[in-house]
Amino acid sequence: MRHIVLVGNMKVGKKGDVIVTYALGTSLGLMAYDPVSQVGGLLHAMLPLSRSDPQKAETNPCIFVDTGVPKLFKEICDMGGQKSRLVVRAAGCSRPLGENEMFKIGERNYSVLKKILWKNSILLESEDIGGTANRTVHFDLSTGEVAITS
Amino acid sequence: MSINVLIVDDSGVMRAMILKSLRMSGLPLGETHQAANGQEGLDVLNQHWVDLVIVDINMPVMNGEEMIDRMRESPEIKDIPIVVISTEGSKTRLEKLQQKGAAFIHKPFSPETIRDTIRDIMNLGGDDEGAD
Numbered sequence: 182m183r184h185i186v187l188v189g190n191m192k193v194g195k196k197g198d199v200i201v202t203y204a205l206g207t208s209l210g211l212m213a214y215d216p217v218s219q220v221g222g223l224l225h226a227m228l229p230l231s232r233s234d235p236q237k238a239e240t241n242p243c244i245f246v247d248t249g250v251p252k253l254f255k256e257i258c259d260m261g262g263q264k265s266r267l268v269v270r271a272a273g274c275s276r277p278l279g280e281n282e283m284f285k286i287g288e289r290n291y292s293v294l295k296k297i298l299w300k301n302s303i304l305l306e307s308e309d310i311g312g313t314a315n316r317t318v319h320f321d322l323s324t325g326e327v328a329i330t331s
Numbered sequence: 332m333s334i335n336v337l338i339v340d341d342s343g344v345m346r347a348m349i350l351k352s353l354r355m356s357g358l359p360l361g362e363t364h365q366a367a368n369g370q371e372g373l374d375v376l377n378q379h380w381v382d383l384v385i386v387d388i389n390m391p392v393m394n395g396e397e398m399i400d401r402m403r404e405s406p407e408i409k410d411i412p413i414v415v416i417s418t419e420g421s422k423t424r425l426e427k428l429q430q431k432g433a434a435f436i437h438k439p440f441s442p443e444t445i446r447d448t449i450r451d452i453m454n455l456g457g458d459d460e461g462a463d
């Protein structure tokens with residue numbers, strides 16, 4: 182089945198599912214897959230830190246990288262995935278032309294991600310990060326394959 | 332095959348971060364040894380079988396560059412692959428290290444860079460066709 186993940190959301194699924202997300206700009210797209218149990222998920226998080234709006238983070242943790250990423254891992258594990266087997270790939274975190282330099286949201290999303298992964302002892306298998314492009318991600322949960330277009 | 336690694340850095344925090352990166356990397360890690368300067372590093376190399384040396388440059392007693400020179404002069408250990416991890420920015424110094432056959436990683440490093448550099452110099456390849 183094909184699922185579309187909107188900004189500030191995530192979807193987990195299993196073999197047979199394809200997860201798609203569009204318009205990844207400064208947002209982080211994180212794809213995690215356990216090749217043994219063939220379950221995985223995709224997070225499309227918009228902002229780096231939940232402390233900027235704890236109330237919003239309470240109702241929707243997927244808006245923020247620091248609350249969304251642990252939730253993604255947990256939900257995959259709840260479906261039978263194992264954290265130590267996860268193959269994790271990142272996309273997005275771009276820096277659109279004309280964006281105010283002060284904010285650098287894409288860069289901050291990426292650096293918060295790297296800190297959380299370090300704490301969880303997880304390495305990125307690959308990344309397609311930065312630049313000015315808006316990206317679309319197709320994530321095939323039968324194979325774990327990730328296709329990124331922009 | 333498992334890789335025995337020697338980590339040489341005068342900072343214990345840095346050695347711990349490098350070790351954690353190695354454990355996260357999925358590389359086949361064997362024994363790990365640590366040393367706080369080049370002299371201690373050479374002592375370890377004389378006592379243990381080591382397949383890979385990860386070494387800092389700026390250290391007291393004996394710096395990393397001198398340790399590498401001593402290694403290259405010593406037939407039993409001259410062919411051990413070396414990765415230098417340092418804040419060193421001088422281009423001439425980096426070129427000198429490359430001529431000595433060492434790979435270079437800049438501090439602060441990402442754990443992915445350590446994994447990819449070691450895969451590369453030890454010809455381990457990836458366990459996965461990366462999307463990049």
Ligand SMILES: [Mg+2]
Nearest residue numbers: 341387389390
């Ligand atoms: Mg030092």
